[in-house]
Amino acid sequence: MEYRVKTGDIIDVTITGIQPYGAFASLPDHTSGLIHISEISDKFVRSVESFVHVGEVIRVKVIDIDEESHQAKLSLKAVHTAKRKYKRAYKNQREKIQETPLGFNPLKEKLPEWIAQGIKKEEE
Incomplete structure (x- = not known):
């Protein structure tokens, strides 16, 4: 057949x-x-x-x-x-991203220091 x-x-x-x-x-x-x-x-x-x-x-x-x-x-x-x-392991790819408990605070704290360093380099 x-x-x-x-x-x-x-x-x-x-x-x-x-x-x-x-x-x-x-x-x-x-x-x-x-x-x-x-x-x-x-x-x-x-x-x-x-x-x-x-x-x-x-x-x-x-x-x-x-x-x-x-x-x-x-x-x-x-x-x-x-x-x-x-x-595909995750239905929603955003589920894989885990936020740090501090969020953006470490960047916020360092920003003034980085700005000062940038200004200092421009003056040199």
Whole structure:
């Protein structure tokens, strides 16, 4: 029995062609699919070639399949976004910052001394 990819599958595909609007790929079940430029990365994609190359094998998520043409819509960023979610240790990066009990007081106390030193250097 031949394996058929389904929506939601995460599969390895081979890049077969690159266009300005996306990359074409060959799927394990010998059908083809497109990774649209908007599904390459969460960041701005100036050039598809800076992310994938012809002949390269990459892991993607199947986001839809056109039943008539058997063409798959693929997403590279869906796989990378899922990985990033689990690596992130803190939900709010500000939680990592711990304030010192003295706050800015040590700087406030030293400021007059630093100003005096600066004026002294300018006069020399």
